[in-house]
Amino acid sequence: MQIRIFNIPLTDTGENLAEMNRFLAGCKVLEVEQRFFQNEKGGGWSFCIRYIDSGTNNTIGQGSGGSKGKVDYKNVLSESEFAVFSRLREIRKALAHEDGIPAYAVFIDEELAGMARLPKLTESAVAAIPGIGEKKMAKYGKTMIEQYNKEV
CATH class of the missing domain: 1.10.150.80 (HRDC domain)
Known part of the structure; x- marks a missing residue:
């Protein structure tokens, strides 16, 4: 099991959210924990994602023999x-x-x-x-x- 954290500021233009969604689409997610945060730069949401590494850099799901399906x-x-x-x-x-x-x-x-x-x-x-x-x-x-x- 591995952990990755994404911080999405309230002022996000969608770029950070899209990056997180691409990551989520490429790995097996075990648990997502979210919390609101506030700091000197503003606020936003922090996501702690526990996942299993699919062995494909967590963005691409193409394995040998095509067993993981088409990406x-x-x-x-x-x-x-x-x-x-x-x-x-x-x-x-x-x-x-x-x-x-x-x-x-x-x-x-x-x-x-x-x-x-x-x-x-x-x-x-x-x-x-x-x-x-x-x-x-x-x-x-x-x-x-x-x-x-x-x-x-």
């Missing part, structure tokens, strides 16, 4: 991250077509989502994503980064 990345990623994710999927599709292999053999959606969350696509940042090893990085990672950065 809707439009709900998991922010709007800007999803735009990056969509473009990366297009590049992945082209790379897979060139090699005559299925798209998931290039990168799985979970790896693309990890790339989409990066502030900037660099070789070192992409290589640090779980599941992307030296071979995959050498064969597809560098090309993926070059094609994406060429368009940005």
Whole structure:
């Protein structure tokens, strides 16, 4: 069991609440405790969430063999991250077509989502994503980064 705390100020524009909802959608929640708080910056709600780690960074529920069901990345990623994710999927599709292999053999959606969350696509940042090893990085990672950065 793990614990994560979210503080949602009364002045929240919806961004903090959306982040908490994305987190909740990606893990098995055991208990949620909420309390109102007041401090020098104002007030808000504090949520203490006890959960079981699904082994997928608590934001993505795609496991091996698809046993956890299909993930809707439009709900998991922010709007800007999803735009990056969509473009990366297009590049992945082209790379897979060139090699005559299925798209998931290039990168799985979970790896693309990890790339989409990066502030900037660099070789070192992409290589640090779980599941992307030296071979995959050498064969597809560098090309993926070059094609994406060429368009940005």
